[in-house]
Amino acid sequence: MTARVIAAHTDPMSVSGHKGSGSPSGPGPEPHRAASIRDVARAAGVSYQTVSRVINDRPNVREETRRRVEDAIEALGFRRNPTAFALASGVTRTVTVLTSNTTLYGYAATLQGLEEAARAAGYSLGVKLLTPEDDLDRTLTSAVADGGGLVVIGFDRLGATALDHVPADVPCAAVVEAPPPGRTPPRPAVWADDREAARAATAHLLDLGHRTVHYLAIPSSVGTRHSEGPRAQGWRSALETAGVTPPEPHGGKGWDARAGYDQAQALAHDPAVTAVLCGNDDLALGVLRALHHAGRSVPGDVSVIGFDDAPHSGFVTPSLTTVRMDFQGLGRDAFALLRDRLEHAPRPPAPTFAGTALIVRESSGPPPA
Amino acid sequence: MTARVIAAHTDPMSVSGHKGSGSPSGPGPEPHRAASIRDVARAAGVSYQTVSRVINDRPNVREETRRRVEDAIEALGFRRNPTAFALASGVTRTVTVLTSNTTLYGYAATLQGLEEAARAAGYSLGVKLLTPEDDLDRTLTSAVADGGGLVVIGFDRLGATALDHVPADVPCAAVVEAPPPGRTPPRPAVWADDREAARAATAHLLDLGHRTVHYLAIPSSVGTRHSEGPRAQGWRSALETAGVTPPEPHGGKGWDARAGYDQAQALAHDPAVTAVLCGNDDLALGVLRALHHAGRSVPGDVSVIGFDDAPHSGFVTPSLTTVRMDFQGLGRDAFALLRDRLEHAPRPPAPTFAGTALIVRESSGPPPA
DNA sequence: CTGAAAGCGCTTACAG
DNA sequence: CTGAAAGCGCTTACAG
Known part of the structure; x- marks a missing residue:
């Protein structure tokens, strides 16, 4: 029933404090002020600007000079101080x-x-x-x-x-x-194209023979009142395309399994409900649980589809049909x-195409006969 | 099947680049060099050291002076530059x-x-x-x-x-x-006291009547060969206390549900196995799945306990008996x-006592008669 | 109580 | 190709 905390105060000097030639306390390597650009310059017999040129891969350094500086850097274990770099260059x-x-x-x-x-x-x-x-x-x-x-x-x-x-x-x-x-x-x-993915998931359920599909929403980043998230939109659009009037969506009040469980009570106890699309896998787990408590089987009585393909979603029973996201x-x-x-790239970044994919597993199937 | 990328290059100037009084480009607020300590000093009619004193809550500043500086800070929206602070003070x-x-x-x-x-x-x-x-x-x-x-x-x-x-x-x-x-x-x-928690979980299974408890390990941070992790130790110690010779532990090759599933095959198909303690909940989910595929019920035929109490562990079926960690x-x-x-605290930090707790849910019960 | 100086470790012009 | 100067925005002694 306990977590333990143990403190070791081996080194009373802060490494970030200002150096003093403090006597090394105790065993171990003595506190070592990091080598600066000037230390390197001294060791290499050049000015510190030249060191700056070398560490920044700037041209106009004689090959032999560069080599000497690099040797000194190696010997002293020099690493450029990122804080000083940031302050002087304005680049972080x-x-x-x-x-x-x-x-x-x-x-x-x-x-x-x-x-x-x-x-x-x-x-x-x-x-x-x-x-x-x-x-x-x-x-x-x-x-x-x-x-x-x-x-x-x-x-x-x-x-x-x-x-x-x-x-x-x-x-x-x-x-x-x-x-x-x-x-x-x-x-x-x-x-990602959540809208299209939700459309495809809904169409999958419709194709299986379900007359309609209910939706349990995640909280959306876009307006809750006048607009809805892309997943809800895709669901709605698939239904409309199929000539089905979308039922009132549920959810929107949480992301986790408990929220799914709580918000699925009405759906779970409504015998007319045969298919539920969920805004994410955690919500879907909660729905599965609510259905279980309501005595309804999945996918026998009700099909459930999640979203995101969390790593464990393929290992619950029934395993979750879901949308894989990248x-x-x-x-x-x-x-x-x-x-x-x-870095002021000259060209705009090339569009990339990471995928979403419907992963069909055990939690979806035809509606009850 | 696609993720879209869109790039907007609204502001060709880098905010981190050196300021120039560059002409404001396009609408919106013009690039605004952040106010420095000197700007504040000028506005307040004091030297910048005094500003430094104020922002560092140093004593020896007349109340009225302090107030003037604070007003200037407010007016200019001054915020101390953390990079410069770090470089000058050596404190990050x-x-x-x-x-x-x-x-x-x-x-x-x-x-x-x-x-x-x-x-x-x-x-x-x-x-x-x-x-x-x-x-x-x-x-x-x-x-x-x-x-x-x-x-x-x-x-x-x-x-x-x-x-x-x-x-x-x-x-x-x-x-x-x-x-x-x-x-x-x-x-x-x-x-956390993983050892004691694992001991308690194992004892729980023994108390339920199981003759022995098998263990499916997470990879440990401590030696894999000559020593084992604290969870394994606690399990082993509970068995030994009860006079039971610990069976060979399984697992140790991964953390997720798939690893649990793969590594539980032998356990799942061994009719002598009636109780399995797992190194974490994901592993336990995999074990549940392997057991399901082997046609064995939980907890009827086999009890399974996880570790960590991940947020969804209470919502899978059977819900997972597990150890809650903080x-x-x-x-x-x-x-x-x-x-x-x-910060060179004078006193060593007080030990804190965060808890671990065995959460008994559906996945554990008495062994088959 | 307040100000002028030097410095943190680096960079960017500017000389030669 | 290389060096001396000034500065990034702040802090820490050191004067007054």
Whole structure:
């Protein structure tokens, strides 16, 4: 019933504190001031500007001089101080991602794609959590002050709002739930074709013979009242195409299995319901559970389809028919967009095509006879 | 089947580039050089050192002067440049977390706890992913160069190895799988009592009447050959206490449901097996699935217990008996440890007691008669 | 209580 | 091809 904390105070001197030639305390390597550009210059017998040229791969350095400097760098274990670099050059190889969540599968996977791309490009990655209680402007200002660029994950309302508040002159890319409205998008952004994916999932159920399909929504980043998210739109459009009047959508109040369970009560107990499309897999798990408690079988009595293809969705029973998304690809693409913006790329980034795909498993089938 | 990328190049000027009084391009606010300490000083009619005093809450500033400076700060929207602050002061309010994973529940939740604590303390949080392919020393050097402190998530071998390689003079705290061996721990660290939790879970199964309990392991951060992780130890110890010879543990080759499914084949098809403790909930889901495919019911034929209590574990069928962990608490505590180290706290941090708890649900019950 | 100086580690012009 | 100067925005002593 306990978590333990143990503290070891082995080194009373802060490495970040100003150096003094303090006597080495205790065993181990003595606190070692990092070599600076001047130390390297001295060791190589050149001026420190020349060192700067070498570490920045600038031309106009004699081959032999360059070699001597490189040897000194190696010998002293020199690494350029990123803080000083940032201050002097005005360039920060940093990307800060703003997100309201880091544990839900879609968010976590997007974050991972972002991280991989950032690391590959030599960027550091920062994370700032968006919370309703927190002062949004404060969070944004502090993110901007950190330098570098911003990537906002705009899957939900909080993220979308944050995106709207990013000052126009701050380099920023976004991964969003749906294409921004209007012809001149305010920001570089990436998104998956959720609308089409939802349409295909709904059509799959209709093709199976269901007379209609109910929808349990995730909270959307776009208006809750007058408009709905792309997944809901795709569902609605598939029904309309088939000449079916869409029933009232459910949900919209949460993302997790508990929210799915709670919000599916009405659906689960309505014998007319034979097919439910869910805004994500967690919600679908909750629906499965509600159906179980209502004594209805899946897919015998009711078919259920999820969204996102979380790693465990193929291993629950019944395994979940769902839409596979490429969140990591979205993250990578968003980083690429930001980087182009940051580094003044001459050409606009090439469109990439990461896929969505309907994965049919056990939870969907024909309606009861 | 597509993800779309759209690029908007609304602002050709980089905000991070050196300012020039560039003509404002297009609509929107013109690129605005952030106010500096000198701008504030000018506006307030004082020297910039006085501004420095005010923003650092230093004494020895006349009340009226302070007020004038604060007004100027407000009027100009001044925010101290963190990069310059870091360079001049040698203090970086940044924590970089090193982790091999960001999507598995335990990692993601720990990260979230870290983020919350960091934000509350006014620290920025960076994330660096640890990969087997990557050069560990390079990753570490770059993390250290970013300044501030490190928190490494040492749940697995990669994390534990990284922790071992952190130079002794770098401020660092860790969240680890098990208490560090030896009496003088090398680093401030936090951990939960996994051993005791696994013991309790195993005892629960024994109390239910099972003759023995099998174990499906997660990969451990500690030696795979001569030693085993704390969860395995707790399981083993509970069996031994009950006078039962522990069977050979399974698993150790992966963390997710697929790994659980694959590694549970032998257990699932062995009629003598009536109880399985799993290293985490994902593994348990895979075991449930393997059992289902083998035609064995849970908990009728076999009881299954997981670890971690992931958010959906209560909503699968059968719902999972599992051990609830306080990963967020672990993250918060690790940050507190690091902060104390960074800010030279006089007192060692007080031990905190975050809980683990056995949550009994549907997947465990008495053995078949 | 307040100001003038020097410096953090680097870069970008500007000389030679 | 290489060096001396000025500056990034702030802080920490040091004067008054």
